[in-house]
Amino acid sequence: MSKANWLIILLAFVGCCSAANAQDVVLVANKGVPISTIREADLRALFRGTKTRFPDGSHAVPVTLKGGPAHEVFLRNHLDESPADFQAQWRKAVFTGQGVMPKAFDSEAALIEYVAATPGAVGYVSRISPQDNVKPLAALK
Amino acid sequence: MPRPTSLFLLACICTSALYAQDLSDIHVHGFVTQGFIFSSNNNYLTMHTSAGSLQWTDGAVSIADSLSDNLRVGIQLHMYQLGQLGGPNVDVDWASGDYKINDYLGFRAGKVKTVIGLFNDSQDVDAVFLWTLLPQGSYPIDNEGFFLAHLGGEMYGYLPLGNRGGRLRYDGYVGESSLPTDGGYVKQLADTGFVFTTAPSGKTYGGDVRWETPLRGLMVGSSADVQALDGSSPEATLHISPFILGAQYAQFTRGKFYFAGEYDRAPASGILTVGPAVIPLPLDGRAWYGMGSYRLSKKLQLGSYYSHYVNKALDTRLPANYSKDWVASGRYDFNSYFYGKLEGHFLRGTGLGDYTSTNPNGLKPNSNMLVAKIGFNF
Numbered sequence: 001m002s003k004a005n006w007l008i009i010l011l012a013f014v015g016c017c018s019a020a021n022a023q024d025v026v027l028v029a030n031k032g033v034p035i036s037t038i039r040e041a042d043l044r045a046l047f048r049g050t051k052t053r054f055p056d057g058s059h060a061v062p063v064t065l066k067g068g069p070a071h072e073v074f075l076r077n078h079l080d081e082s083p084a085d086f087q088a089q090w091r092k093a094v095f096t097g098q099g100v101m102p103k104a105f106d107s108e109a110a111l112i113e114y115v116a117a118t119p120g121a122v123g124y125v126s127r128i129s130p131q132d133n134v135k136p137l138a139a140l141k
Numbered sequence: 142m143p144r145p146t147s148l149f150l151l152a153c154i155c156t157s158a159l160y161a162q163d164l165s166d167i168h169v170h171g172f173v174t175q176g177f178i179f180s181s182n183n184n185y186l187t188m189h190t191s192a193g194s195l196q197w198t199d200g201a202v203s204i205a206d207s208l209s210d211n212l213r214v215g216i217q218l219h220m221y222q223l224g225q226l227g228g229p230n231v232d233v234d235w236a237s238g239d240y241k242i243n244d245y246l247g248f249r250a251g252k253v254k255t256v257i258g259l260f261n262d263s264q265d266v267d268a269v270f271l272w273t274l275l276p277q278g279s280y281p282i283d284n285e286g287f288f289l290a291h292l293g294g295e296m297y298g299y300l301p302l303g304n305r306g307g308r309l310r311y312d313g314y315v316g317e318s319s320l321p322t323d324g325g326y327v328k329q330l331a332d333t334g335f336v337f338t339t340a341p342s343g344k345t346y347g348g349d350v351r352w353e354t355p356l357r358g359l360m361v362g363s364s365a366d367v368q369a370l371d372g373s374s375p376e377a378t379l380h381i382s383p384f385i386l387g388a389q390y391a392q393f394t395r396g397k398f399y400f401a402g403e404y405d406r407a408p409a410s411g412i413l414t415v416g417p418a419v420i421p422l423p424l425d426g427r428a429w430y431g432m433g434s435y436r437l438s439k440k441l442q443l444g445s446y447y448s449h450y451v452n453k454a455l456d457t458r459l460p461a462n463y464s465k466d467w468v469a470s471g472r473y474d475f476n477s478y479f480y481g482k483l484e485g486h487f488l489r490g491t492g493l494g495d496y497t498s499t500n501p502n503g504l505k506p507n508s509n510m511l512v513a514k515i516g517f518n519f
Binding site: 045050051052053057059067080081082083084085087088089091092094095096097098100101 | 168170172201203205207210213215217235237239241243244249253254262263266268269270299308310357358394395396397436439440442474477518
């Protein structure tokens with residue numbers, strides 16, 4: 001196979017990866033959060049309320065968007081749930097006395113502002129800019 | 142105050158109450174539901190369902206506050222009317238302090254929901270289910286108040302089983318629970334002439350272990366609850382020796398699909414003493430169900446289940462000692478707060494939910510039912 005063919009295959013692969021990533025959300029955390037990567041299983045547990053701490057024992061504060069494409073993409077890609085199923089799980093926790101719902105925001109800007117100001121906060125948005133005072137988290141399979 | 146102004150202020154208060162409040166980390170949530178049942182034959186659940194009945198209203202308000210990262214307190218007030226059961230009284234559904242040392246160990250104390258099987262602790266929270274009536278062999282709605290919660294304490298936590306082992310959730314509890322005087326069991330005793338004005342009660346303890354397996358979406362679990370009961374009325378005394386209610390269950394969720402199944406067994410030995418006469422109350426309830434559902438769209442979910450119940454302590458050929466129910470359900474979420482449900486039941490046997498006082502002319506062995514509900518929650 002010629003070098004040109006290899007290059008085309010490589011570019012196609014990179015393009016596919018970019019397209020896949022473009023449909024995902026960016027996980028964001030307060031800059032004081034002691035991790036830069038998180039296992040998908042731990043991410044699911046955090047947002048389902050069954051895990052409340054980071055590996056160093058510090059308290060985690062998951063926050064969500066109230067709705068919209070980023071909310072749906074996050075739930076589909078990382079929790080394998082619909083918004084209705086996610087809401088039902090939290091209703092169950094609330095009405096059985098086993099938990100309180102995560103704080104939910106109308107806009108991504110409000111969510112980023114809260115994450116930046118709240119120790120332990122972790123959330124998701126469609127994109128971040130260098131001016132946002134938060135750190136990105138990478139989810140590991 | 143002028144009447145229009147009063148109405149305007151009332152509307153403002155009601156409107157603001159529709160949304161969850163989050164004032165200084167105090168969380169306020171609530172729900173209200175209204176149900177309707179029409180049955181082809183027998184009157185079900187103490188309602189006159191053969192003529193269509195709307196005597197099914199349910200509502201609750203919960204307040205919770207996180208006092209620190211580890212400590213949370215809360216209370217939920219609940220009222221329900223189900224035919225002649227329940228009533229206008231507001232009960233404390235749960236009220237507890239919850240201290241979580243870490244993810245592996247936490248404690249709750251107060252009036253705490255009892256974890257048994259897949260749905261026992263949430264069976265009165267209509268908003269979380271597709272089903273209007275849960276499988277009645279395992280979760281009889283007319284008697285939900287008995288096993289629903291206990292006064293006492295609970296320890297709970299999650300144990301990781303390594304990267305490939307999944308996770309284990311455990312609950313262990315001890316306390317006391319009682320038969321509500323406005324519930325189904327006491328109503329059945331009253332129908333036979335024994336009126337208990339104070340709630341029969343007894344010690345309870347038990348536990349639940351559920352394994353979130355490495356296969357994503359698959360959870361299996363097992364529960365055991367030990368319960369005893371004693372009570373007295375002017376006419377009789379009731380004694381049920383400690384018995385074990387066991388439940389084994391599994392649940393699988395993948396994308397838009399949901400499947401679950403459960404097997405429960407409750408062998409209890411009860412005695413009703415009336416003067417010198419001792420009346421045995423034989424019970425060996427065995428129930429299982431299998432259910433599945435599919436989410437057709439963001440707003441519409443459809444599903445079906447089969448629920449099977451027999452009292453093995455009696456002649457299981459008699460309709461009064463079994464209940465077999467095929468069910469088809471649909472739920473439509475109009476928005477995040479408001480939903481409607483429609484459900485068809487094809488019921489064989491009269492072992493659950495049928496009362497002599499609302500069926501004075503006797504019971505027919507089979508009945509079909511249409512059940513509908515609208516609900517609002519915030």
